[in-house]
Amino acid sequence: MILALKAGLDDPLRLRRAESTRRVLSLTLNPDREVDRIHGNGINTIDIEVVEGRYMLSGGADGVIVIYDLENYSGKLHYTCKSVCTVGRSNRYVHKFSVETVQWYPYDTGMFVSSSFDKTMKVWDTETLKPAEVFEFEGNVYSHHLSPIARKHSLIAVGTKDPKIHLCDLKSGSRIQVLQGHRAEILSVRWSPRYEHILATASADSKVKVWDVRRASGCLFSLDQHNGDKSKAASEAVNTAHNGRVNGLCFTGDGLYLLTTGTDDRMRLWNSATGENTLVNYGKVSNGNRKKLQFAVSRGCGPEFVFVPCESSVAVYAVHTGELVSTLRGHYNNVDCCELHPDYQELYTGGKDCNILAWIPVLRSPDVEDEPKSANQAAGAPSSVNQAFQDAWSSDED
Structure with missing residues (x-):
């Protein structure tokens, strides 16, 4: 295979895809890599920046935010990903209550955004660890998201206890638009990685809506688990995505499909262009989380895989067939968030046991x-x- 690649007989993209797939399928808890244990309470959210792939953010139920350096400069096999800096309880700008979402600015590491149950969203200067901007809301903030691809706008979508979705502009520092249509708190929001004006929102009202934020006439469509079959939906509300709170959203890497999770212990795969339920059966996906659930989808693999927190483990499914590929066990309490490294197919998971665990591909035996x-x-x-x-x-x- 290597000889064929050198001779130009094989496409290098095929090697990359096959190796990415092998790495994802061989993930295991790495005893040689630890992450500094800083949080005094459960970890709700983590994010790895895509510019260098070096720094990771975490936010916890203690209101604390931590930045870690994932690089190993020790020269030793066994090492700890050290905390670079912390917005701790002694910091005058620290969130007063649980941090629900943290996210790096997509284009450089000089800025990140956090949101909290203290009804604020803060835009931080990484160098000074001071907020450059603070947005205040009337209710708890469950989720926010910056588009990973936007060039024509700098909007942050924000989901709060208020049924409205708030759009905040980073450039002007103001809330410029409100999207209305849900009837309960907004638990998760997610921009499309394919079209910069397309936004998906999930709510405790069992609905998932897809919006084009340039339109003033409401959402493009609401996802319907029954695909319009009224006989199946007779005993349930019309156009519901789940039979419970919808607390998780994640697009596939190409943006063509959208995955959702709900407290009905189901995960569903949707065509993001038409809103059609693809009817892929993942079986029971245990989900008792009443807040946002952060899960992740692999990129550059064939097939694609999804990593979903299920109680104290992480279930790995093939996205388009629904097969349970493996179950990653290592946490002592419920897992609330997981994030894939953008370059190396490494997985980081955080949970109520206050630990962040590193899952690393097994090296191939020579x-x-x-x-x-x-x-x-x-x-x-x-x-x-x-x-x-x-x-x-x-x-x-x-």
Whole structure:
């Protein structure tokens, strides 16, 4: 395979996709990598910046925000990802209550944004650890999100206890727009990674709405788990995405599909352009979280995988078939958030046990043949995932 690549017979994208898939399928808790234990209460949210892939943010139920350096400069196999700086309880600008969401500014590491149950969202200067801007709201803030691709706007979507979605402009420092249509608190908001004006919102009213923020006429559509079949929806509310609170949203890397999670213990995959429920069956996905659930989707793999906190473990599913590929166990209490490293297919998870755990791909043994099937079978993937893995090497692709 390597010889074929060197000779120009294989597309390098195929190697990258196959290796990314192998790494995701071989994730295991790494005993040689630890993350500083700073939080005195549960960890609600983490985020890794995409500019260098070096720094990670965390926010906890104690109101504390921590920045970690993920790089290993010790020269030793065993090392700890150290805390670089902390917005702790002694900081005059610290959030008074639980931090629900943290996110790096997508284009440089000089700024990040946090939101909290103290009814504020703060835009921080990383150098000074002081807020450059503070947005205040009437209710608890459950979620916020900055678009990872936007060039024509600098909007932050914010979900609060108020059923309205607030759009805040980073440039002007003001709230410029409100989206109305939900009937309960907004638990999660997410911009499309494909179209910068498309926004998805999830609410405790069991609904998921998709918006084009340039339009003043309301949402584009509400997701309907029954795809318009009124006979199936007879005993339930019309146009509900779940039969419970919808607390998780995540687009696939290409933005073509949207995954949602709800307190009905279900996860669903939707066509983000049409709103159609693809009817992929993931089985029971335990979810008792009444706030936002942060889960993650792999990128650059064939097939794609989703990592979902399920009580004290993380379940790994094949996105388009619904197969449970593996279960990652290591936390002592419920897991509330997980984040994939943008470059290395490493997974970081945070939970109510106050720990952040690092899940790292197992290195391939030198005596194992360089065949994707061997690596995949060693990871214990189901047969159809094995087949999809082989498809990543199909000469007809790319």
